[in-house]
Amino acid sequence: MARRPTHSRRLFLRGAGSVAIALPFLSELARPRSARGQMGPVPERFVTCFFGLGLDPSWQNDFDGPLEPYQPFADKMACFSVNMEQGSEGGAHCNTSTITFVGEHQQSVNVAGGPSLDQRIRRALDPAAPTLVSGLWWRRGACDAQALRVFNPDGSARPPVKRPSEVFDRVFGSVMPDPDPVDPSDPDLEAERRRRRIQRSVLDAVMEDYRHYGSDRSPLGRDSKLKMEQHLASIREIELQLAPADDIIDMGDGGGATSCAIGDRPSDPAIADYDRFTYGTGDAAPAIAWQDVERVFHLHADLYALALRCDLVRYGNLMFESAGGHMNLSGTYSAMGGSTDFPGTSQHDSYFHDNQPHHARLYQHLAQSNLAYFLERLDDPAFPDANGMTVLDNATVLIGTEYGWNHSKQNVFHAVLGGGGRFRPGFHTDRTMNCVDLYNAILQGYELPATVGSATGVASEGDASVLLA
Amino acid sequence: MCAAACTGQIGEKGDLPPGATRPGELTAVEPLARRLTREEYGHTIADVVGLTLDADALGVLPADRPIEGFANIASGQTVLPDHVRGYASLARTVVASPEFAAFRERLVDCADTSAECARATTEALGGRLFRRPIDERERALYGGLFDTVADEYADDPIAHEAAANAVAEAMLQSPGFLYLLEDELDGEGTRELSGHELATRLSYALWASAPDEALLEAAANGALDDPEGLAAEVDRMLADPRVDRVRERFVRDWARLESLPDDDGLEGELIASAIAFYRDHLAEGGALFELFDARSAVLTPALAEGYGLEPVGDGLRTYDLTDVEGRAGLLAQPGIVAGMTNADGGEIVARGLFLQRQVFCGSPPDPPASLQDAIDEFVAEQPEDASERDIAETRLMRSECGACHSQFDPLAYGFERFDFRGRFRDSDDHGNELRVDGWIPATYDEGGVEVGYGDFDAYVALLADHPRVQRCFVQRHAEQALGATLERGQLSAAAELADRLGPSGGHEDLMRLLVLSELFRLRAIPEDD
Numbered sequence: 001m002a003r004r005p006t007h008s009r010r011l012f013l014r015g016a017g018s019v020a021i022a023l024p025f026l027s028e029l030a031r032p033r034s035a036r037g038q039m040g041p042v043p044e045r046f047v048t049c050f051f052g053l054g055l056d057p058s059w060q061n062d063f064d065g066p067l068e069p070y071q072p073f074a075d076k077m078a079c080f081s082v083n084m085e086q087g088s089e090g091g092a093h094c095n096t097s098t099i100t101f102v103g104e105h106q107q108s109v110n111v112a113g114g115p116s117l118d119q120r121i122r123r124a125l126d127p128a129a130p131t132l133v134s135g136l137w138w139r140r141g142a143c144d145a146q147a148l149r150v151f152n153p154d155g156s157a158r159p160p161v162k163r164p165s166e167v168f169d170r171v172f173g174s175v176m177p178d179p180d181p182v183d184p185s186d187p188d189l190e191a192e193r194r195r196r197r198i199q200r201s202v203l204d205a206v207m208e209d210y211r212h213y214g215s216d217r218s219p220l221g222r223d224s225k226l227k228m229e230q231h232l233a234s235i236r237e238i239e240l241q242l243a244p245a246d247d248i249i250d251m252g253d254g255g256g257a258t259s260c261a262i263g264d265r266p267s268d269p270a271i272a273d274y275d276r277f278t279y280g281t282g283d284a285a286p287a288i289a290w291q292d293v294e295r296v297f298h299l300h301a302d303l304y305a306l307a308l309r310c311d312l313v314r315y316g317n318l319m320f321e322s323a324g325g326h327m328n329l330s331g332t333y334s335a336m337g338g339s340t341d342f343p344g345t346s347q348h349d350s351y352f353h354d355n356q357p358h359h360a361r362l363y364q365h366l367a368q369s370n371l372a373y374f375l376e377r378l379d380d381p382a383f384p385d386a387n388g389m390t391v392l393d394n395a396t397v398l399i400g401t402e403y404g405w406n407h408s409k410q411n412v413f414h415a416v417l418g419g420g421g422r423f424r425p426g427f428h429t430d431r432t433m434n435c436v437d438l439y440n441a442i443l444q445g446y447e448l449p450a451t452v453g454s455a456t457g458v459a460s461e462g463d464a465s466v467l468l469a
Numbered sequence: 470m471c472a473a474a475c476t477g478q479i480g481e482k483g484d485l486p487p488g489a490t491r492p493g494e495l496t497a498v499e500p501l502a503r504r505l506t507r508e509e510y511g512h513t514i515a516d517v518v519g520l521t522l523d524a525d526a527l528g529v530l531p532a533d534r535p536i537e538g539f540a541n542i543a544s545g546q547t548v549l550p551d552h553v554r555g556y557a558s559l560a561r562t563v564v565a566s567p568e569f570a571a572f573r574e575r576l577v578d579c580a581d582t583s584a585e586c587a588r589a590t591t592e593a594l595g596g597r598l599f600r601r602p603i604d605e606r607e608r609a610l611y612g613g614l615f616d617t618v619a620d621e622y623a624d625d626p627i628a629h630e631a632a633a634n635a636v637a638e639a640m641l642q643s644p645g646f647l648y649l650l651e652d653e654l655d656g657e658g659t660r661e662l663s664g665h666e667l668a669t670r671l672s673y674a675l676w677a678s679a680p681d682e683a684l685l686e687a688a689a690n691g692a693l694d695d696p697e698g699l700a701a702e703v704d705r706m707l708a709d710p711r712v713d714r715v716r717e718r719f720v721r722d723w724a725r726l727e728s729l730p731d732d733d734g735l736e737g738e739l740i741a742s743a744i745a746f747y748r749d750h751l752a753e754g755g756a757l758f759e760l761f762d763a764r765s766a767v768l769t770p771a772l773a774e775g776y777g778l779e780p781v782g783d784g785l786r787t788y789d790l791t792d793v794e795g796r797a798g799l800l801a802q803p804g805i806v807a808g809m810t811n812a813d814g815g816e817i818v819a820r821g822l823f824l825q826r827q828v829f830c831g832s833p834p835d836p837p838a839s840l841q842d843a844i845d846e847f848v849a850e851q852p853e854d855a856s857e858r859d860i861a862e863t864r865l866m867r868s869e870c871g872a873c874h875s876q877f878d879p880l881a882y883g884f885e886r887f888d889f890r891g892r893f894r895d896s897d898d899h900g901n902e903l904r905v906d907g908w909i910p911a912t913y914d915e916g917g918v919e920v921g922y923g924d925f926d927a928y929v930a931l932l933a934d935h936p937r938v939q940r941c942f943v944q945r946h947a948e949q950a951l952g953a954t955l956e957r958g959q960l961s962a963a964a965e966l967a968d969r970l971g972p973s974g975g976h977e978d979l980m981r982l983l984v985l986s987e988l989f990r991l992r993a994i995p996e997d998d
Contacts, residue, residue: 156547194621198635205614205639213644221653221995224502228644231548238550242557
């Protein structure tokens with residue numbers, strides 16, 4: 001029997017034609033996550049936040065109306081009122097859903113004309129960086145696009161993770177203590193470690209194969225290569241779940257830092273018919289107490305903030321509500337010197353069809369209040385990044401919606417926060433511009449080509465350079 | 470619901486009527502890398518490894534959701550972390566099974582960790598799982614994995630088994646197994662598929678599964694390059710009962726049966742009866758286009774009662790409808806009616822849109838957003854006890870609605886005596902007597918003539934003989950077989966197939982014509998790569 005020289009796993013990787021490829025080394029990934037944000041450079045992070053239905057232009061100019069919850073962030077926030085493109089496919093709210101945060105004409109009702117801005121930046125800066133899409137997806141069932149905010153380069157969507165418990169499993173499952181931990185005194189310890197090493201080698205081979213098919217050496221055309229890249233990106237998102245570390249991960253505090261103390265897996269709030277909140281066009285919206293909505297969203301916001309703080313997520317979207325504003329809220333909500341018991345129909349129907357902007361104004365205050373809660377979590381000085389700044393200061397957060405007032409594609413509210421000094425904060429502008437102008441200014445802030453809109457011919461309507469520091 | 474300016478309709482890119490073409494257009498498709506559907510994954514493992522994965526086992530994979538067209542059309546497929554997790558889990562399940570151990574032992578005739586055996590093992594597993602011989606790169610990659618795992622076990626007697634299993638586990642998650650891949654950069658314009666590429670297209674088109682060893686052998690020895698050899702293989706495959714899988718798959722996906730709501734506990738019976746009608750008619754040699762007006766139904770007792778028939782026995786039974794009016798053909802099967810009614814917007818609109826897309830291969834535009842208020846207003850002003858037909862005719866009279874609705878609403882008029890679950894009725898819930906007269910709009914007629922029908926039986930007879938319906942039906946079969954949406958010049962190739970099939974051609978004839986055609990055997994090379 002002719003045996004060849006022994007290969008270690010690393011030798012195997014080097015010998016498998018992958019010399020020029022930067023593999024995500026296990027040691028890097030398996031390092032205690034709490035330490036990553038503390039010891040290394042500050043990571044690039046870009047997150048979009050979405051709320052549905054839109055704001056009346058008169059509510060966008062100050063922090064006295066529905067934007068009041070953002071008052072604590074007034075000097076960190078650049079506010080815009082942009083014109084949105086409207087696609088030809090899908091009814092109202094569907095046909096702007098695939099354009100918000102994308103800036104290209106839709107391919108079809110649920111397929112965008114290009115990547116969302118977060119994915120565009122991710123692809124340019126760090127294609128292996130993890131993405132999280134989560135939040136409240138409840139919608140009326142005219143189209144999936146109402147609940148889609150993050151799109152791949154080919155326009156296909158990355159749907160939201162719906163329940164807080166699912167977010168927890170997806171993001172933190174790989175770094176939580178092993179449910180079947182290796183006992184150092186176990187006589188089978190070495191067998192378990194060997195099993196993990198083999199699992200890792202299997203995954204390395206799989207990833208290398210996808211890497212090849214997505215590379216310049218691939219026999220595939222552009223669109224097929226993109227599919228291979230997307231498959232690889234999906235593997236990377238759950239890499240440690242698929243192949244646990246072959247060493248026991250110390251989930252300590254990362255050298256005294258408290259930034260990434262992961263708590264227990266959350267329980268999803270007990271809400272009747274939780275999954276029924278996607279309902280058919282023409283059906284009555286199921287009622288839900290606004291306090292329940294807030295409870296679920298706060299859990300999502302807490303988990304998203306923790307994931308960013310722990311550097312387990314760098315790109316994606318947190319959504320307060322799907323496009324269209326179809327939640328039917330109940331309970332008394334008071335703000336801005338007024339109150340409402342909500343009208344017993346969806347916000348969309350009372351807002352647009354029953355001409356009751358009073359309810360919509362309070363509803364939007366609730367929406368902004370919840371997004372402000374997320375900003376507070378990111379801006380907590382108790383959990384600074386390695387440079388001493390808050391996550392909100394270093395990361396870029398783009399807030400936006402799909403419409404202006406009453407299905408208008410004009411005056412669509414957007415706001416930019418953070419950005420690590422790239423952007424000028426603390427202003428409102430009434431300059432006329434298209435969403436592509438704002439999205440391209442953001443790309444320029446990252447020193448990336450301002451190519452949003454070019455793929456499908458969305459025209460510039462102004463200048464957003466006021467954003468650039 | 471109504472819609473205004475009817476833009477984006479028949480005649481635009483990707484939506485030429487069946488048979489139309491533009492000069493100089495290629496008739497070959499250029500399929501993207503396409504992922505096995507959940508169903509294809511299960512069939513492939515069953516046929517290659519011998520392990521049957523039940524619905525629970527396959528349930529670790531997300532359900533296939535067609536974004537546009539059939540679930541196996543590559544352009545509509547996405548891959549999510551849940552897919553990746555599912556594939557990893559299934560790979561471990563497969564490799565740990567006794568069926569896989571038997572498969573491995575049958576395939577590999579050595580059991581040591583020598584270089585020779587490592588190579589033989591890797592090549593044998595790859596050749597079967599990737600449906601073609603592995604290349605040098607793959608030999609190095611998976612050979613390296615074999616060695617790494619073998620080294621972990623040193624001289625342990627299970628070293629070969631552990632190494633081979635690790636290689637198979639990786640291959641089962643790799644592009645070569647999970648995706649149907651073709652060389653997309655070889656040549657310019659169009660090219661003949663290689664033998665192994667053609668074998669894979671054939672097996673997934675005719676069996677929804679991987680090539681068997683005989684087909685791989687035919688690919689390897691060049692038999693598929695020879696017209697007689699290819700025809701012989703196709704005949705062999707068409708005689709195999711696995712063809713029933715693609716018959717079942719077609720009607721299930723074409724009629725959107727998987728998305729039937731669980732309203733009354735009958736969705737399983739609705740699906741099974743529709744599939745059985747289509748499959749049995751074709752398996753028994755019935756002509757493809759006769760499906761549209763065949764005077765029979767396959768029903769369970771509950772469905773028979775809803776159909777106004779006296780049940781004749783338990784389970785699915787075939788009912789002769791020769792002397793029964795108003796219920797003939799594929800489109801009248803309760804499951805098909807339920808599937809076409811399963812959408813927002815009222816029965817006539819939902820059915821009309823289905824018929825326009827799936828029977829006439831038109832592409833209805835979505836209503837413009839600017840009309841949302843007008844739509845709501847229109848709905849609100851209709852009397853509560855108005856019949857669907859009355860509402861539809863009122864809608865056609867409104868200029869902002871009629872432009873588009875005139876192209877699909879009348880297609881649904883003939884179905885008014887079926888309720889949303891396919892039950893036969895004479896009047897609606899408000900006591901309105903139901904009309905079934907209607908017309909096929911002129912836009913679907915080559916001569917531009919509107920063709921009327923007086924009742925349902927006359928309507929389905931018209932459909933069965935309608936050139937556009939026949940070409941569309943063939944187009945949809947071809948799209949599923951190829952895993953690609955046909956457009957431009959490919960449509961004329963599909964239309965030619967329909968014409969050649971003729972009124973007496975059956976499913977087997979269609980599939981033979983299709984897989985032997987250039988549309989199937991050639992590959993177009995993307996221009997921009």
